Amino acid sequence: MFRRLRLFAGLLVLAAPSAAFAQATSYPTETVRIITPFEPGGGTDIMSRALAQKLEGLWSKSVIVENKAGANGNLGTDVVAKSKPDGHTLLMTTNATIVINPQLFGDQVKYDPVKDFAPVTLMSTLPFVFVVPASSPAKTMEEFIELAKKNPGTLDCGSSGMGGGAHLALEMLKSRAGLDIAHIPYKGTGSSITALIGGHIDCMFVSILTVTPYIKQEQARALAVSSLKRNPSLPDTPAVAELPGLDGFESDLWYGLLAPAGTDPAIVEKINAGAKAMLDDPDIRGRFEPTGALLIGNSPEEFSKLIESDIKKWTEVIERANIKAQL
CATH class of the missing domain: 3.40.190.150 (Bordetella uptake gene, domain 1)
Known part of the structure; x- marks a missing residue:
């Protein structure tokens, strides 16, 4: 009796993978x-x-x-x-x-x-792209960080909304680089980009998909991308992570x-x-x-x-x- 039960248990173990395979093979059924x-x-x-x-x-x-x-x-x-x-x-x-x-x-x-x-x-x-207005004196990310440190509390950085990915990328940059920059949340990406182009804010992180046309039209200047490495579609724009003290930055x-x-x-x-x-x-x-x-x-x-x-x-x-x- 015991030997038969053990054999039955063994057959169940062998059948389990087969049942899973059959279920995956028949999927989807609807x-x-x-x-x-x-x-x-x-x-x-x-x-x-x-x-x-x-x-x-x-x-x-x-x-x-x-x-x-x-x-x-x-x-x-x-x-x-x-x-x-x-x-x-x-x-x-x-x-x-x-x-x-x-x-x-x-x-x-x-x-x-x-x-x-x-x-x-x-x-x-x-990735997000860190951009400034075309009229900004900062031509590189290093220059922007230097500008922000020389003028604490005077620069405004926009985003598409409180708590969004662009906002959090800014907060990580502020923390890692030791910057005192005000966050200005907008109701969406469109209104924040309009504010940037109009010179009403000094910077922002924004999706590469959204901002690339404005960069190509020279309405905004790209200073860095938030990925660990440079993005193939903006090969001349460095990653934030390339800057001294900001290695590993990724958002x-x-x-x-x-x-x-x-x-x-x-x-x-x-x-x-x-x-x-x-x-x-x-x-x-x-x-x-x-x-x-x-x-x-x-x-x-x-x-x-x-x-x-x-x-x-x-x-x-x-x-x-x-x-x-x-x-």
């Missing part, structure tokens, strides 16, 4: 929804639709994009956190909702960025793909493979890379480690700057 927690037309929406088109072709199943904007991206993110973990509801979002919002808004955020999600892959990164916007926690790892791997196929497509690279986006496609484990390290980094910045926000 329409896959990619939820993006922002309005149509933005970076997450564009990335989501490119991915949906690729996955439809690979899987011969309908893949649709649903925009669920609201509450600074928290609304759509929470929808996925509470969805059935079967791989048929995915989240395409930025580090704003996974890394920054839970630290910035505290108990107002109803999901846990680590416990409620299964990271699939980091899709791409997009990129990223786009990532996640599933609800508890999703079968075999299904996560199949989604990961589909996303990598999309990111490796020469047509996709030709479409995104000229904008300054760096396409990544890493493993779920690597993406998970990035999320955890970013949460630690930005929690320290938010607490040090004493930033408080309300939804």
